[in-house]
Amino acid sequence: MCEANVYITKNGDEELFLSSVDEVLPEGNGTWKLTSIFGEQKIINGKIASMHLVDHRIVFETTDPN
C-alpha cells in the first residue's frame, strides 16, 4: 500500500500527526482534510513543507500557536 505518514513541524519540532494517510484534500484557508487507509480523518492547518513519497513522508509546517 502506498500510503504516507503525515508529520507536522512547529517551531522546528517534528511530530507524527497521522499515519497511513491515503487521501489529502484541501479545504481552503490553509486547512487540509487527511484520511487514513483505516478511515481515520483529521484536519490539519498549515502548509506542505515537503513530500517524499518513496519514504512515505509528508511534512506540514504550521505557525499555529496552539
Add this chain to the structure above:
Amino acid sequence: MCEANVYITKNGDEELFLSSVDEVLPEGNGTWKLTSIFGEQKIINGKIASMHLVDHRIVFETTDPN
C-alpha cells in the same frame, strides 16, 4: 515503490504532467518542484487539488493561461 503520478487540470481538462514522482517540494509563490524516481525534474505552477496516494494520484489545478 510508492511514487505517484502527477496530473494537472486546467479548465476542466486533466492531463498527466509527470509520472512516478517521489519528491514534491514547494518553491514559493505557488510553484512546486517535482522529482521522479528516475531523477526527472519538472516545475509546476498551481495548487494541489487532491491527493489519493493509494491510487498513486496527485492532482494540481492551475489557472495559468499557457
